[in-house]
Amino acid sequence: MALLALLGTPFFLLATLDVGPAHSPDALGLSGQRPPRAGDRRGDGKGERDDSLFRDDYRSQAPPQPVALAILRDDYSASDGILYFRQRTLSLYNGVRLTADPRADADVPTSFPGAASWTPGQQQSAEAHVVVPTTMYLLVDHPQPPALSHAIALRAVDNPNPRQFVAAYEVVSRVLAVPGERLLGQRSIPAAWPAAWVRHYTALPDDPRYVTLAREIVSQVDPRFGDDDLAQALAIKRYLEHEGFYTRRLQHGGGRDPTAAFLFGDRRGYCVHFAHAAVYLLRSLGLAARVALGYAVQTLKRGGGSSVLIMGDRAHAWPELHLDGVGWVTFDIHPERTDVPAAPPVDYELERLLGEVARHDSTAGLGQRPAAWVVPWRAVGRAGFALLCAALLAAWAIKIARRAAPRLAAKEAYCRLAYVATLDRLTELGYGRRYAETRERHAARLCSKAPHLPALTAAHLAASWGSRRAPDPAEVQTLVRQVAQELTQHTHPLRRLVGLINPLSWLWTR
Amino acid sequence: MSNRDTIPSDLDPDASSGAATDPGRQAGASLERAVQIAERLRARVREHVMGRDEVIDLVLVALLADSHILLEDYPGSGKTTLAKALGESIADDRPADEIADFRRVQFTPDLLPSDITGVMVFDTDSSTFQFRHGPIFAHVLLVDEINRTSPKVQSALLEAMAEKQVTVDNISHRLDELFFVIATQNPLDVAGTYPLPLAQIDRFLFKVRMEHIDRASELRVLETWGTPKAPCTLPRVSRDEVIDARRAIRAQxxxxxxxxxxxxxxxxxxxxxxxxxxxxxxxxxxxxxxxxxxxxxxxxxxxxxxxxxxxxxxxxxxxxxxxxxxxxxxxxxxxxxxxxxxxxxxxxxxxxxxxxxx
CATH class of the missing domain: 1.10.8.80 (Magnesium chelatase subunit I, C-Terminal domain)
Incomplete structure (x- = not known):
């Protein structure tokens, strides 16, 4: 069932952490559950996916997808550059493997915040930590809310864009702020813990090799710190980092205890192997430890801005160590050797855009760009087409009006308008008057096409230049008809047709 | 220029409607007379000069426009013939006066102004000075080789052309209203000539360069040369008719x-x-x-x-x-x-x- 759930999600992702040598492929089952809703009670679901944490081949072909956006409310940068967004923890050893136990790990929020805000059962100490408020916007469904380690309060907020984000909530986290050496001298298990808790956090497989190996590692520690819990834990961390080899190509096979196969075999594995090996070794020394699952985001190579885009391939598993007076400490293993290349950089543009959406900016930040105005080509094209059509129609209207003008004109204007109409006809047929050509020469030139044109021209000139013998309109009308007939006879029909539909021919009439 | 042999009769006065009192009809009538005069002049000159229709028309335009014309041509190309034919076509309807219908003056370097304007001569009978009219007192004056004479004579002639009067011994003598000068000059043989300055050429309406006439016309000239001409059937044009025609054209x-x-x-x-x-x-x-x-x-x-x-x-x-x-x-x-x-x-x-x- 857990395997089915994994196959169903597009993000079963293999994290490659660009964190020193710590690269970890994973399919930790962090996402892909049914959509979380505010107030949705998701109490348990413990251990349902733990079977699938160890797999031999997690090579993913699909490019990583964004799964969540975190907005840092304060100016904060992690000392090692990695932000750990924890979603679940595995602390209960059930005789086979580590599984989730929400009752024990009450400091880890297991459900999305509803109307009431969540507070953890165990408190991280206030002295060694700084408070970092963040707001999470989930882009895909998660069974439990990821939150920056170690969350102490969750509160639901309005989803600024429900189509974009599936959930939004505020987180207040306490992040360790003191260097590791200051914590030396702290016991791992407080004296106040009941025996059941101690058993819970120190249970490990019944395999003597864990204790043997752990003792061997611890024997190398400087005798001055040989009894110190944190010094022992650091020795184990150094051992795993030095001896382990981070890879996604595994040949452990599905044994009963994959961790043993990894740790006592070739020590080749990914984050789940390293986390489990570290937890078992720590527990074999009597230290309280558990496995945390979530996303680890390298922020050193990020650009500015408070938005942190979490990609699916950032999924990660890491050990957590408990220290008295401090709380749970992220205790990640960074193997020195690996065959996994560095992860590609985050798409900063997408990160910025989603950040703007999360901040209620409906334009996603585009409105502030000076070059955001674009030429509305479609509107320009339509307007141009409409203008063109209007101009064509107007041109045809003028052409028709000029052609019809003689019939409507007064008697004294008839001669001139009839001549203009004839000239229009001549021009559209390509027989227009040339520049500086006199009207008589124009008429004489066209004598073969229109033998009556010279007479018509003479009548027109007589009328317009004040001859005492003004031409008779009826005579002019006859001449116009004769010229029209002659033109029809002497020109090709196609030429006449082309001339007739040319809307602008009258522009060249002179 | 129109090469039509006759002036088209678009101006037929009968074509315009109206009674005899209609001013349009009056105008049409006098314009029609002008057409007839031009037609007669043209026909008469063409009888004597062949192959020069365009030049004849230009000469007649200059005549009727009350101006003068300068012909630029080679010797023997018909300039004198043309001018003479024109002079003979205009009848002197006032034979009593001192004005001839046609005179020709050959300009030479030793010519004096008085040779063309006339001179005061002492009359022994009346013991007074009498003005003897020079050749300039004519209706049509042909001035041959105008550039061969001195600027002095040219100036005297040009004053007459512009003012239509000559002044001799401080007495101005009016020339005829119809005073028309046809001047010629040889464009090539310019040695020893006094080229007309631009200000004087400006007095001529046209300077017509006469081309050689075509083959057919030249053959006709050879055939008709020396044979007595049949008298022209068309009547000559009187001086008054030309003056009237000028006025009609200007006005109408x-x-x-x-x-x-x-x-x-x-x-x-x-x-x-x-x-x-x-x-x-x-x-x-x-x-x-x-x-x-x-x-x-x-x-x-x-x-x-x-x-x-x-x-x-x-x-x-x-x-x-x-x-x-x-x-x-x-x-x-x-x-x-x-x-x-x-x-x-x-x-x-x-x-x-x-x-x-x-």
Whole structure:
């Protein structure tokens, strides 16, 4: 069932952490559950996916997808550059493997915040930590809310864009702020813990090799710190980092205890192997430890801005160590050797855009760009087409009006308008008057096409230049008809047709 | 120029309606007479001069436009014949006066002004000085080789051409109203000549370069040379008729404001042309108006058309300009300058008349 759930999600992702040598492929089952809703009670679901944490081949072909956006409310940068967004923890050893136990790990929020805000059962100490408020916007469904380690309060907020984000909530986290050496001298298990808790956090497989190996590692520690819990834990961390080899190509096979196969075999594995090996070794020394699952985001190579885009391939598993007076400490293993290349950089543009959406900016930040105005080509094209059509129609209207003008004109204007109409006809047929050509020469030139044109021209000139013998309109009308007939006879029909539909021919009439 | 042998009778007065009292009919009648006079003159001159129809028309235009003409041609090409035929076509209807109908003067370097204007002679009978009229007192005066005489004589003649009077011994003598000078000069044989300055050439309406006549015309000349001519059937034209025709043409052939604008614009463009050192004078335009009207009449119209302007402008202006060295074809320059004014003139007919014509 857990395997089915994994196959169903597009993000079963293999994290490659660009964190020193710590690269970890994973399919930790962090996402892909049914959509979380505010107030949705998701109490348990413990251990349902733990079977699938160890797999031999997690090579993913699909490019990583964004799964969540975190907005840092304060100016904060992690000392090692990695932000750990924890979603679940595995602390209960059930005789086979580590599984989730929400009752024990009450400091880890297991459900999305509803109307009431969540507070953890165990408190991280206030002295060694700084408070970092963040707001999470989930882009895909998660069974439990990821939150920056170690969350102490969750509160639901309005989803600024429900189509974009599936959930939004505020987180207040306490992040360790003191260097590791200051914590030396702290016991791992407080004296106040009941025996059941101690058993819970120190249970490990019944395999003597864990204790043997752990003792061997611890024997190398400087005798001055040989009894110190944190010094022992650091020795184990150094051992795993030095001896382990981070890879996604595994040949452990599905044994009963994959961790043993990894740790006592070739020590080749990914984050789940390293986390489990570290937890078992720590527990074999009597230290309280558990496995945390979530996303680890390298922020050193990020650009500015408070938005942190979490990609699916950032999924990660890491050990957590408990220290008295401090709380749970992220205790990640960074193997020195690996065959996994560095992860590609985050798409900063997408990160910025989603950040703007999360901040209620409906334009996603585009409105502030000076070059955001674009030429509305479609509107320009339509307007141009409409203008063109209007101009064509107007041109045809003028052409028709000029052609019809003689019939409507007064008697004294008839001669001139009839001549203009004839000239229009001549021009559209390509027989227009040339520049500086006199009207008589124009008429004489066209004598073969229109033998009556010279007479018509003479009548027109007589009328317009004040001859005492003004031409008779009826005579002019006859001449116009004769010229029209002659033109029809002497020109090709196609030429006449082309001339007739040319809307602008009258522009060249002179 | 129209090469039609007869002037078209578009101006037939019967064509215009109205009674005899109609002023239009009166006008048509006198314009019709002008057409007939031009027709008779042309026919008579053509009988004597063959193959020179265009030159004959230009000479007649100059005559009826009350101007003078300068013919530039080779010797023996018919200049004198033409002038003589014209002189003989105009009858002297006042035989009593001192004015002959035709005189010819051959200009030579030793000619004196008094040789052409006339001189005061002491009359022993009355013991007074009497004015003896020179050859300039004529209707038609042929001045041969005008560039062969001294500027003194040229000036005397040109004063007479402009003012229609001569002054001898402080007494001015009026020439006849119909005083028409046909001057000739040889364009090639220029050694020992006094070329006319531009200011004097400006007095001539046209400077016509006569080309050699065509083969058929030349053959006809050989055939008819020396044979006695049959008397012309057409009657001669009287002096008064020519004067009347001039007046009718001036008054009745329509010439619009647009035509005047075209002339003025062309002159302005010519003056602005960088190939032209000295532009055309206003006198050229003043003389051009009656010439245009006469030409329109010759072409059978009672209105001046843009075609008349296009035809006449090079003839009217070419000889009056001084060009920079290297620019040869004055007519081409005139036509280029006239292109835009002519185009505007032609286009103006498509617009409603503004009423400013005549």
């Amino acid at each position: 052939v329509q010439l619009t404001q647009r035509h005047k604008e075209c002339l003025v614009d062309t002159a302005a463009l010519l003056r602005a042309d960088r190939r032209v050192v000295q532009g055309v004078s206003t006198r050229a335009l003043v003389q051009g108006i009656p010439a245009l009207q006469t030409l329109a009449l010759f072409r059978g119209r009672d209105y001046v058309s843009s075609d008349d302007v296009a035809y006449l402008l090079p003839l009217l202006l070419s000889h009056r300009m001084e060009l920079i060295p290297g620019a040869e074809d004055a007519a081409e320059i005139v036509l280029a300058a006239a292109e835009r004014p002519l185009e505007l003139l032609s286009r103006s007919t498509l617009r409603p008349r503004a009423g400013g014509h005549g």
